[in-house]
Amino acid sequence: MTEPLQFPLAAVVGADGLKLALCLTAIDPKIGGVLIEGPRGMAKSTLARGLADLLGSAEQRPPFVTLPLGATEERLVGSLDLDAALGQGKAQFSPGVLAQAHGGVLYVDEVNLLPDPLVDLLLDVAASGTNRIERDGISHRHDARFVLIGTMNPEEGELRPQLLDRFGLNVSLDGLPEPAARQQIIRRRLAFDSDPQAFCVQWAGAQQVLAERCQAARQRLERIALDDQALAWITERCFAAGVDGLRADLVWLRAARAHAAWRGSEQIEEEDVQAVAEFALRHRRREAPPSQQPSAAPSATGASAEPQGGQGDWGALPPQAVAGGPRREVPNWAKKP
Numbered sequence: 001m002t003e004p005l006q007f008p009l010a011a012v013v014g015a016d017g018l019k020l021a022l023c024l025t026a027i028d029p030k031i032g033g034v035l036i037e038g039p040r041g042m043a044k045s046t047l048a049r050g051l052a053d054l055l056g057s058a059e060q061r062p063p064f065v066t067l068p069l070g071a072t073e074e075r076l077v078g079s080l081d082l083d084a085a086l087g088q089g090k091a092q093f094s095p096g097v098l099a100q101a102h103g104g105v106l107y108v109d110e111v112n113l114l115p116d117p118l119v120d121l122l123l124d125v126a127a128s129g130t131n132r133i134e135r136d137g138i139s140h141r142h143d144a145r146f147v148l149i150g151t152m153n154p155e156e157g158e159l160r161p162q163l164l165d166r167f168g169l170n171v172s173l174d175g176l177p178e179p180a181a182r183q184q185i186i187r188r189r190l191a192f193d194s195d196p197q198a199f200c201v202q203w204a205g206a207q208q209v210l211a212e213r214c215q216a217a218r219q220r221l222e223r224i225a226l227d228d229q230a231l232a233w234i235t236e237r238c239f240a241a242g243v244d245g246l247r248a249d250l251v252w253l254r255a256a257r258a259h260a261a262w263r264g265s266e267q268i269e270e271e272d273v274q275a276v277a278e279f280a281l282r283h284r285r286r287e288a289p290p291s292q293q294p295s296a297a298p299s300a301t302g303a304s305a306e307p308q309g310g311q312g313d314w315g316a317l318p319p320q321a322v323a324g325g326p327r328r329e330v331p332n333w334a335k336k337p
Helices: 016-027 044-054 073-077 082-088 116-128 161-166 179-194 196-202 204-221 228-240 247-263 270-275 277-281
Strands: 034-037 064-066 079-081 092-094 105-108 130-135 138-143 147-152 169-172
Touching (some): 016 034, 016 204, 044 064, 044 147, 044 204, 116 130, 116 161, 169 277, 179 196, 196 204, 204 247, 228 247, 228 270, 247 277, 270 277
Parallel strands (some): 034 169, 064 105, 105 147
Antiparallel strands (some): 079 092, 130 138
């Protein structure tokens, strides 16, 4: 069965902060995934699914698995055939969503609406990297390591703190696009709906540039040291923000290194620490950060479109692209490393 074509991430208007967070997660999956918050109609699912093209290589794509709404516990963890176990002397395991997502991405839409039993299972597996099923004294265990991507509308309910902290990065889409950006969003959506294949071909060049940049950054990542200076910057700011636990420090450090790799740098600079600060702290801080801390994290709103001149942060645009929001100096999305 042929997979349906997905809207290219490079063709999404605005939402630069979220696109950056997804790229960083593709560069270093150990960051721990992304929680995307925002009201209805902000293309959260479209953006999340765009991560699939950035993972792995063109020859080998990791799985991108969606946890269906209303999924049962058995659908999540898998099931054991006891009749087969009695007849053959061994358990016959039917894989669930966790097994299918191993080595790739597990995507959960409306993650804040998951029932508590499924949340508990997700927490256990995300922490251990192993899924264990036991039924009537028969058990089965398999690896289940994946990047967790979740979307939610905060107006529909909060997320349990334990699961909230499990997401490495948190991005909020909370802005209203300006009229020019809204027009461009609608034009591209209509063009994709009218002929998805032609639209994807049109954006294939920009999408390839993005995927190649992520792949080059992955290759560069291990050469960048998690150095003491970067750690000092981060731990001081986590302390100032009143962050409980140490997960934020580790996630922030990994994200800063991934950002340095994304820029093509060989070491973590303070600009890398600043660029990902809000992603790591937004869902963890208990106090407002000190006033002297500049807000350098990119805007996650979908309000900004591409900069003037038709050259957006996401590569060369088609001739009909509409100009919009301001250009950020770092990172320069339009160039390869």
